[in-house]
Amino acid sequence: MEERNTDSMxxxxxxxxxxxxxxxxxxxxxxxxxxxxxxxxxxxxxxxxVFVHGVGREGLMMKALCMRLxxxxxxxxxxxxxxxxxxxxxxxxxASAGPGGFSTVDxxxxxxxxxxxxxxxxxxxxxxxSCMQYADVVAYVAAQTMANDHDDGGGEAGVGGPSLLxxxxxYEGALFVLFEMVVYKLASILGQNADKIRSRHTNLE
Numbered sequence: 522m523e524e525r526n527t528d529s530m531x532x533x534x535x536x537x538x539x540x541x542x543x544x545x546x547x548x549x550x551x552x553x554x555x556x557x558x559x560x561x562x563x564x565x566x567x568x569x570x571v572f573v574h575g576v577g578r579e580g581l582m583m584k585a586l587c588m589r590l591x592x593x594x595x596x597x598x599x600x601x602x603x604x605x606x607x608x609x610x611x612x613x614x615x616a617s618a619g620p621g622g623f624s625t626v627d628x629x630x631x632x633x634x635x636x637x638x639x640x641x642x643x644x645x646x647x648x649x650x651s652c653m654q655y656a657d658v659v660a661y662v663a664a665q666t667m668a669n670d671h672d673d674g675g676g677e678a679g680v681g682g683p684s685l686l687x688x689x690x691x692y693e694g695a696l697f698v699l700f701e702m703v704v705y706k707l708a709s710i711l712g713q714n715a716d717k718i719r720s721r722h723t724n725l726e
Contacts, residue, residue, distance in 0.1 A: 553699055557700075569612045572638070573587045592721045642655070
């Protein structure tokens with residue numbers, strides 16, 4: 522059956538991309554991009570390691586960031602991997618808690634703080650989240666999560682009708698876009714060109 526024009530692939534893709542890009546349309550000061558770039562570049566300057574953590578689909582976005590940080594030449598590690606080293610005072614933990622907190626993310630942040638690590642928390646709920654008590658710095662990503670996906674019925678622009686992206690998909694998509702911007706900025710700051718980045722990609726595939 523022929524697709525309705527309103528449900529064509531290009532139309533749906535445009536609506537999804539617009540919904541994600543709208544997260545970055547309303548400026549926040551400082552921006553999550555600047556905060557994240559500053560924290561990672563500062564860790565690199567002090568020869569620190571970067572650890573990342575998140576749960577569910579947020580966790581997948583964090584793992585994608587970790588991969589690119591390794592390609593940039595940083596010592597980057599996903600919490601929970603068998604080869605993850607201990608965190609120390611020179612190191613940075615980047616944790617995502619879109620709805621503001623998860624018991625497991627809170628616990629990881631608490632351990633990082635107890636061992637002197639610096640903690641950056643990415644969240645869409647910076648004022649009420651339980652993770653905030655462990656954060657040295659907070660990056661506010663103003664996106665829909667499961668904490669507020671039922672507030673106004675969703676819709677492409679957040680009003681009317683069913684939400685095109687359910688639950689925390691807007692936040693998770695925004696993380697992907699944010700991290701691509703972070704990697705782009707860091708490549709320049711760290712003096713990494715495409716050939717250097719490419720040379721660090723695994724060949725065991």
